[in-house]
Amino acid sequence: MKISKEKYMPWLLVLPAMIIIFGFTLYPLFYAIYYSTRNTDLKVAEDAFIGIDNYRRLLNYDSELAEAVVRTLIYLAGCLVIQIPLGFAVALLLNRDFKGRRVARTIITLPLAAAPIAIGQVWRYMYHYEFGIIKYLCSLIFGSSPNWTADPNWAMLAIIIYDSWQWTPFVALVLLAGLQSLPPEPYESATIYGATTLQKFRYITLPKMRGLIGFVALFRLIDLVKTWDPIMAITWGGPGRATELLSWYLYRVGFYYFWVGYASAISLLFLYSVIVLSTVFIKKIAKY
Amino acid sequence: MSEEKPKRKISPSLIVAVIIIVVLLATLVYYATLPPAPPTVTTVVMPTTTVVTTVAPPTTPPPVEKKVTWATIAGFYTDWAEQVSKNFTAKTGIKVEVIPIDYSVLYEKQMIELAGKTGAFDIVTVESMCLSEWAAAGWLEPLDEYIKRTPPEEIMYDDILEHFRWILTWGGHCYGLPYYTYDQGIFYRKDLFEREDIKEMYRKWAGHELKEPGPDMTWDEMVKIAEFFDEVVPDDIMPYGIGLMAGPVESNDEWMAIMWGLGGDHFDKDYNIIVNSTESVRAMEIYMKLLKHAPPGALASSYDEVVAQMQHGLIPMTGPFYLDQWPNIVKTEKLIPGAKMGINAPVMGRGYIGCFALSIDAASKRKDYAWEFLKWLAGPEGQYSFAVGGGSTCRRSVLLNPRFDPEKNPATYPYTAHYKYLVQIDDILRRELPDWQKPYRVFKIPKACSFYLESKITIGAIAAGQATPKGGLDHLALAYATILGWGYPVPSMKPPSWWKPPPD
Numbered sequence: 001m002k003i004s005k006e007k008y009m010p011w012l013l014v015l016p017a018m019i020i021i022f023g024f025t026l027y028p029l030f031y032a033i034y035y036s037t038r039n040t041d042l043k044v045a046e047d048a049f050i051g052i053d054n055y056r057r058l059l060n061y062d063s064e065l066a067e068a069v070v071r072t073l074i075y076l077a078g079c080l081v082i083q084i085p086l087g088f089a090v091a092l093l094l095n096r097d098f099k100g101r102r103v104a105r106t107i108i109t110l111p112l113a114a115a116p117i118a119i120g121q122v123w124r125y126m127y128h129y130e131f132g133i134i135k136y137l138c139s140l141i142f143g144s145s146p147n148w149t150a151d152p153n154w155a156m157l158a159i160i161i162y163d164s165w166q167w168t169p170f171v172a173l174v175l176l177a178g179l180q181s182l183p184p185e186p187y188e189s190a191t192i193y194g195a196t197t198l199q200k201f202r203y204i205t206l207p208k209m210r211g212l213i214g215f216v217a218l219f220r221l222i223d224l225v226k227t228w229d230p231i232m233a234i235t236w237g238g239p240g241r242a243t244e245l246l247s248w249y250l251y252r253v254g255f256y257y258f259w260v261g262y263a264s265a266i267s268l269l270f271l272y273s274v275i276v277l278s279t280v281f282i283k284k285i286a287k288y
Numbered sequence: 289m290s291e292e293k294p295k296r297k298i299s300p301s302l303i304v305a306v307i308i309i310v311v312l313l314a315t316l317v318y319y320a321t322l323p324p325a326p327p328t329v330t331t332v333v334m335p336t337t338t339v340v341t342t343v344a345p346p347t348t349p350p351p352v353e354k355k356v357t358w359a360t361i362a363g364f365y366t367d368w369a370e371q372v373s374k375n376f377t378a379k380t381g382i383k384v385e386v387i388p389i390d391y392s393v394l395y396e397k398q399m400i401e402l403a404g405k406t407g408a409f410d411i412v413t414v415e416s417m418c419l420s421e422w423a424a425a426g427w428l429e430p431l432d433e434y435i436k437r438t439p440p441e442e443i444m445y446d447d448i449l450e451h452f453r454w455i456l457t458w459g460g461h462c463y464g465l466p467y468y469t470y471d472q473g474i475f476y477r478k479d480l481f482e483r484e485d486i487k488e489m490y491r492k493w494a495g496h497e498l499k500e501p502g503p504d505m506t507w508d509e510m511v512k513i514a515e516f517f518d519e520v521v522p523d524d525i526m527p528y529g530i531g532l533m534a535g536p537v538e539s540n541d542e543w544m545a546i547m548w549g550l551g552g553d554h555f556d557k558d559y560n561i562i563v564n565s566t567e568s569v570r571a572m573e574i575y576m577k578l579l580k581h582a583p584p585g586a587l588a589s590s591y592d593e594v595v596a597q598m599q600h601g602l603i604p605m606t607g608p609f610y611l612d613q614w615p616n617i618v619k620t621e622k623l624i625p626g627a628k629m630g631i632n633a634p635v636m637g638r639g640y641i642g643c644f645a646l647s648i649d650a651a652s653k654r655k656d657y658a659w660e661f662l663k664w665l666a667g668p669e670g671q672y673s674f675a676v677g678g679g680s681t682c683r684r685s686v687l688l689n690p691r692f693d694p695e696k697n698p699a700t701y702p703y704t705a706h707y708k709y710l711v712q713i714d715d716i717l718r719r720e721l722p723d724w725q726k727p728y729r730v731f732k733i734p735k736a737c738s739f740y741l742e743s744k745i746t747i748g749a750i751a752a753g754q755a756t757p758k759g760g761l762d763h764l765a766l767a768y769a770t771i772l773g774w775g776y777p778v779p780s781m782k783p784p785s786w787w788k789p790p791p792d
Contacts, residue, residue, distance in 0.1 A: 015309060042403045043421055044734065129585030130597070150535075150587035152752045232392070238536030239587045240749025255396040256741045257771065258403070 054265035087171025120233025152242035214285035362388035407651035424734035464645030465666035472639025476605035478630030502632035518581035529581030531603035545608030547571035549636030555729035572757035612680035678703035
């Protein structure tokens with residue numbers, strides 16, 4: 001039987017990509033599923049099948065994990081609440097015609113180019129209670145300053161502020177691209193009908209940008225769930241456990257204790273959570 | 289006229305696809321056909337401990353290159369490491385590749401290579417708390433045979449401070465030689481403790497004489513002195529009472545020093561978990577009291593920040609503090625006119641006993657070369673040169689060498705004035721600890737490093753007010769039991785019948 005070129009050619013062309021996807025994405029995923037059913041502990045060479053015990057443990061008995069999930073949700077909410085409106089505001093500002101607009105656009109991209117671990121160390125010293133510039137500025141403006149990284153009530157906010165500083169420009173740039181692609185006609189009509197700037201924003205800009213805002217929020221959400229670098233650089237999960245997010249907890253289980261089995265179960269929970277959150281988001285975005 | 293047949297063209301994307309497939313397949317075939325590595329380690333898995341028998345391979349092919357790789361700490365130590373490596377290479381012809389790794393990830397990076405038996409590092413840098421874990425897993429080469437076949441004057445094993453020999457021995461075998469210690473003692477502003485007006489102030493306030501901190505002092509007395517400096521001494525002389533590294537990295541070392549001083553421990557003689565005992569809780573309460581008199585950033589402070597606080601005249605004394613920091617802390621004398629630094633063994637004679645040791649990776653293919661370097665660096669000659677460079681050595685003969693005694697050789701004062709206190713700590717521990725605590729049980733259990741990391745987080749959480757001392761330490765005890773796998777889902781504080789204690 002002769003197989004026509006049209007039949008095998010597409011498969012042949014996608015084969016390299018499939019091999020790469022299988023090797024670097026699906027294989028580790030299946031491997032993680034396999035290990036999540038075992039009590040693998042690299043330190044004592046334990047490795048036995050334990051069924052769903054790891055899942056039972058993480059869902060029923062691991063109070064530290066539950067606390068890390070709650071902290072992660074607070075962190076996600078905090079970052080998104082700051083970054084999306086602020087990013088949108090910056091995008092609106094940069095969309096206006098003013099002198100030095102090009103320079104301003106370039107400057108706001110700088111935080112994106114900084115290596116998180118290196119710049120995180122800088123922020124650690126900026127937050128420092130004895131000689132940090134943030135403490136100095138707070139004292140200058142408000143008369144006193146919180147103990148940013150040493151006070152468990154403020155440490156999470158310190159991380160949120162750092163992340164917002166680094167990633168709000170990304171939100172702003174994406175939304176700026178969206179604003180620049182909006183057609184001018186609706187605005188011209190609105191102007192003829194006497195609409196105010198606020199009305200144009202409320203009834204034209206915002207509805208047209210909703211899809212893109214959702215899209216950028218989804219991107220940030222996926223990225224925020226994985227936050228690890230600033231924790232490593234600024235607080236090490238502390239003080240105490242105040243900034244121990246899910247990713248840091250996973251790192252602790254996997255790379256401090258080397259409980260590979262349990263860490264795999266947590267990472268899968270991590271993956272499922274991101275998939276569920278993303279699906280909900282995508283469905284919402286699809287409406288627009 | 290007949291129609292000309294179109295010329296057959298080969299698509300460029302097809303060529304690229306074929307090339308990629310061929311390369312991928314060739315790579316797969318190459319790795320699939322590689323012969324398996326000869327087995328060098330036989331591992332017998334037991335419930336919690338792993339008994340390891342090392343079997344020499346039948347024939348070891350001679351290494352191609354006369355070189356060893358050494359994973360060590362980046363930064364403060366790297367320059368020294370590279371210099372001594374050059375000296376060693378000049379002497380022996382064996383090249384040393386120094387692989388500097390940031391201390392914050394040193395443990396994970398080395399462990400991944402050790403667990404994977406890659407042999408990427410011939411020599412690894414082991415923290416005293418992690419040795420049992422790595423030795424029990426069979427990742428480290430026992431050094432007994434190497435020591436036996438080396439002329440005694442080259443290695444002088446008994447010259448190593450005894451408390452490090454306890455820690456670096458597991459199951460009756462030596463697995464590492466120490467080359468750097470950061471045993472804890474205490475630093476204080478001697479000039480302030482000797483000032484007549486301050487002494488008079490203290491006498492009036494406390495009703496007794498102001499003593500300089502040291503092993504004959506109790507922790508209650510330390511709290512009182514910290515309170516005095518913080519609340520009684522005017523701020524222009526001294527704003528705070530004590531410097532503590534209560535951040536997420538070292539707070540547990542400070543708490544452990546107080547706990548051991550009060551007679552507490554992580555495990556008792558029979559390996560029951562007693563990390564939440566009355567003494568431990570009391571140690572934590574004392575730590576919290578001290579924290580009230582520390583600078584406000586203490587909860588985020590590390591050892592380097594405490595050094596900076598001392599250098600800026602913010603604190604009159606440290607808590608339990610790493611004595612290897614003497615060369616940094618003594619700079620206070622230059623930075624603050626009239627300042628004079630004091631050193632002593634830790635309060636109540638107990639501090640964290642810590643060292644970096646050198647061990648040979650069991651998967652190393654150049655063990656003999658590795659031993660040559662290891663014995664030289666940790667041996668009398670290497671340690672002498674280390675001391676000349678201001679390093680904190682672990683050898684008694686070097687620590688007591690008149691050349692490094694500031695009274696006989698004042699030029700060494702900024703580098704080695706802490707040496708005699710390291711010897712004093714060794715003497716105190718040898719004299720005062722019962723045999724079963726030589727070393728403390730926690731160092732022997734092959735999960736010690738996990739306990740250490742867990743205690744770091746818990747002590748930080750208690751210090752930050754996220755848990756009470758009792759509640760937090762009960763949680764820590766449960767975490768220890770969970771790490772040991774003592775019962776599921778509710779862990780037990782007593783060793784279960786199947787659990788075998790580590791070999792003596």
